[in-house]
Amino acid sequence: MLDVLPDIDRWHGAGLKVAVATVIRTVGSSPRPLGSKMAVSEAGGIAGSVSGGCIEGAVFEEAQSVLEDGRPKRLRYGISDEQAWAVGLTCGGEVEVLVERIGD
Amino acid sequence: MGFESLRQSLLAGERVVAFTRADAELGARLLVWPDDGRSEGTLTDPDLDQAAAALTTTDPLPATGLREIAGAEVFVETFEPLPQLFIVGAVHVAIHLVHFARRLGFRTVVVDARSAFATAERFPHADELVVEWPADYLSRLPLHANTFCVFLTHDEKLDNPALQVVLEAGVRYVGALGSKRTHGKRVTALREAGLSAELIDRIHAPIGLDLGGRKPEEIALAIAAELVAVRNGSAASGR
Numbered sequence: 450m451l452d453v454l455p456d457i458d459r460w461h462g463a464g465l466k467v468a469v470a471t472v473i474r475t476v477g478s479s480p481r482p483l484g485s486k487m488a489v490s491e492a493g494g495i496a497g498s499v500s501g502g503c504i505e506g507a508v509f510e511e512a513q514s515v516l517e518d519g520r521p522k523r524l525r526y527g528i529s530d531e532q533a534w535a536v537g538l539t540c541g542g543e544v545e546v547l548v549e550r551i552g553d
Numbered sequence: 554m555g556f557e558s559l560r561q562s563l564l565a566g567e568r569v570v571a572f573t574r575a576d577a578e579l580g581a582r583l584l585v586w587p588d589d590g591r592s593e594g595t596l597t598d599p600d601l602d603q604a605a606a607a608l609t610t611t612d613p614l615p616a617t618g619l620r621e622i623a624g625a626e627v628f629v630e631t632f633e634p635l636p637q638l639f640i641v642g643a644v645h646v647a648i649h650l651v652h653f654a655r656r657l658g659f660r661t662v663v664v665d666a667r668s669a670f671a672t673a674e675r676f677p678h679a680d681e682l683v684v685e686w687p688a689d690y691l692s693r694l695p696l697h698a699n700t701f702c703v704f705l706t707h708d709e710k711l712d713n714p715a716l717q718v719v720l721e722a723g724v725r726y727v728g729a730l731g732s733k734r735t736h737g738k739r740v741t742a743l744r745e746a747g748l749s750a751e752l753i754d755r756i757h758a759p760i761g762l763d764l765g766g767r768k769p770e771e772i773a774l775a776i777a778a779e780l781v782a783v784r785n786g787s788a789a790s791g792r
Contacts, residue, residue, distance in 0.1 A: 471628070473618075484630050547579070547580070
């Protein structure tokens, strides 16, 4: 959390809505530990990460609706070996993230 | 939910456990401060809140992850500030101890009233170097439960008042360098200052794991090893 706090503060300071995605479950080898966070601002800013790069784009898309209606989401991603290879990862695991709007 | 309180606590170096519903009540959150039992928010069920709060009385605190609490699926997240190490005494051993401690993940601060010892030239690698009476400095700080204190001065005037401050503050670890005879004198002085035997007994003395070394760097390594043992709750810490 501390790693993304400076960006969150900056966005809140600018009056922007912010959503945070947190890794809540991992299966198999995963690149980011439980509790890892990625913050997203309504202006399209991104800070931190929830994987080695394979699911950030998808989480960013999902975060848009959370930013809009404030309803949290629990998302589940399987990382196939093929996809993982494509982004240079050796993981073949599964990741779940919780996305919520913060600072309301 | 609860973000502002969590934010302030993290910046203040406090320990916080966040419980977040990951099931039908997705996002409902309870924050618990284990060091004073304070809480904020709710998991939408008082029984569940109580069961969650009960999990924060353990040492170490619960690991971060999903778990079932009273029939609900909850994401438990433990926030612990970076362990901080105060080294009282800018002596030779301290120079080596700063190297080891920083590499091992401690935020490391060196304190000594003697400006001849506490110089930036000797301690360019410390996170902070403070030239002040250790007791004055330490009594001004928020000493949290993840604070470690090592006393290396060999000087009662510097060590003892500061020892009293950190023992009464309830920090995680207190160790003091010195022979059995030195420590005996220290115990007598602290008792006369009104400290309970229970608090005095918390001092690790002789300091460090017994590695059989005599050189400053070997003593520093023995102390660093003891800090790690205590941090990890290992039996090697002797407690």
